[in-house]
Amino acid sequence: MRADIMDQGTIWQLIDTSVKVSLGAIIAAMLYWLVHWRRQNTNDDQPAGNRRIQLLEQISSDVGNVSHAFAKYSALIMESMRYGERWPAGRKAELTQVNKDLVAEFKKLADAQATLLMLGEKGMEKTLRIYAARIVMFRKEVYVGRTDISVEDIAKIKGEINSLRETFYDILSRRYDRLLAS
Numbered sequence: 001m002r003a004d005i006m007d008q009g010t011i012w013q014l015i016d017t018s019v020k021v022s023l024g025a026i027i028a029a030m031l032y033w034l035v036h037w038r039r040q041n042t043n044d045d046q047p048a049g050n051r052r053i054q055l056l057e058q059i060s061s062d063v064g065n066v067s068h069a070f071a072k073y074s075a076l077i078m079e080s081m082r083y084g085e086r087w088p089a090g091r092k093a094e095l096t097q098v099n100k101d102l103v104a105e106f107k108k109l110a111d112a113q114a115t116l117l118m119l120g121e122k123g124m125e126k127t128l129r130i131y132a133a134r135i136v137m138f139r140k141e142v143y144v145g146r147t148d149i150s151v152e153d154i155a156k157i158k159g160e161i162n163s164l165r166e167t168f169y170d171i172l173s174r175r176y177d178r179l180l181a182s
Helices: 002-086 089-118 122-141 151-181
Strands: none
Touching: 002 089, 002 122, 002 151, 089 122, 122 151
16 A cells, blocks of 8 residues: 555656646747747837948948048148148149049048938038038148148148047947947
């Protein structure tokens, strides 16, 4: 009789363990389904956020290209001021090419401004527009052969332009961080 009770106790332990394992598997399956379901629903919203991030990254790249072209342009202009009539013809040819590159990059900057307006980023677009306008003014004020402006004056104007670029990137960075956080 004692063997029957032991067998019955063992059976109940097996049933108890089986029920616990089954419940654990059911709970795990439900959690897996819930996580999978939530990922699918959030991924539906994700492409729009990802697209916005991609657009901001492209704008950042375009502004960076303009900044690089402007840096080369302004460095060559300042070099021409220092050398005056002794400035080598090869460097003049390089300036002509850099000037063409800068103009080509400005097309991308105009596209970036349009994209910012499309995204509703009016403050960022305005800052970018001011930055671009200041570069245009630099090109009108500072040119090869102009003798009534000093290298220090040019450096000051260039510093103002760099400050505008930093302001734009500060705004862009804050917006980008918010998008990544959401």
